[in-house]
Amino acid sequence: MDLDKENRISITVIRRLPKYHRYLGELLKKGINRVSSKELSDLTGFTASQIRQDLNNFGGFGQQGYGYNVEELYNQLGKILGLDRTYKTVIVGSGNLGQAISNYNGFKEAGFEVLSLFDKNPKVIGLNIRGVEIRDVDELADYIKENDVEIGVITTPRECAQDIADIYSKSGIKAIWNFAPADIKVDEEVIVENVHLSESLFVLSYFLNNREDYVKN
């Protein structure tokens, strides 16, 4: 029997965690310090039963007859998601999308610090975007090693994505956040999270043309 497989928490559970975390953060900001699975269900749209199941994968955070302590659960989920530390990050592709990510304060607040942008266009190399310099992509590998960069973002055109992924992979980066509409191939140990915007738009388009298949959530 494969114990790893037995204990592994399924991806469907993990993808719900950020939403719990977000709503708990909102409750916390409102000064609410207690929440039941039923109330979380009303907020998130997931069933109360599912929420209790999900959370119990990581431990018994609740208390019978009471519910969950908002602050504690928020912090626990933050820890589970790895939001209790910071991550050195670089972005390759300094176009609008790269800049959008670089400038977004929400990521910085969550611990994702963009050290540098990279591009191959000489016209933009050297520019400074709200305090973040654009460097030559030729320097990427060295920069990653020298600065212990852990996360690499790809916001280049599709054609360049695999090349950048190769550099990332060889330079020992731990995870790649890929926005290019391509499925990049990397070494086993590198984690890849894709954001395929076209796919999302096409799903929207599908439902626009097939309303009868559309169910909220």
Place this chain on the structure above:
Amino acid sequence: MDLDKENRISITVIRRLPKYHRYLGELLKKGINRVSSKELSDLTGFTASQIRQDLNNFGGFGQQGYGYNVEELYNQLGKILGLDRTYKTVIVGSGNLGQAISNYNGFKEAGFEVLSLFDKNPKVIGLNIRGVEIRDVDELADYIKENDVEIGVITTPRECAQDIADIYSKSGIKAIWNFAPADIKVDEEVIVENVHLSESLFVLSYFLNNREDYVKN
């Protein structure tokens, strides 16, 4: 028995369609005119059995002993996804993310035409971003009605998202592509597709800290 429910194609199937479509487009560009479910499996990472099941939800596009005709399947999937026509689109929030979407040729090529950007910042109203004007958000409702806009994008900060969603909803927009980190509430008949970038990043962060749970795909 609810026939609607019986016939409804599940969201998990629909979310795989854009990937099939993308790889078929690549095969087509390479001049390959025939593909088997086994070959599509190697490309996409889904099982051949699943691919055949998925496609058969929409009709028997294949031929025993032969496989699928690349061009025909590509066109059929495009039709299923609604990519055989164009969509009038507006974007509210003319920051980097809004501009990234407005400028991206891939969406235009797929039929999504950005008519206008909108913003509430007087400093940017009137500017022209690669041929797309930034208008005052006060004109949004009228503009949508006058131009029969079908799709509205939200690339504003979180705080404004619900307000924009309300305007969209009241103006008769058919679908909202939401990038704000909030779950907007709209009328039943409006389709909402969310792109929650933080959630994607947090999942990446989870796997970075829990490698043993990471499985490709």
Place this chain on the structure above:
DNA sequence: TAGATTGTTAATCGATTAACAATC
């Protein structure tokens, strides 16, 4: 104590995979 709500097991539901007859 009585009421509320969790943690957890069992039941159900749905999605994926396996298998193979049909047939090109």
Place this chain on the structure above:
DNA sequence: TAGATTGTTAATCGATTAACAATC
């Protein structure tokens, strides 16, 4: 015809929901 590969049914697997004892 022989080989290949689909379309489709049945089997398996996994995820969600229901139920309720435990307990705060």
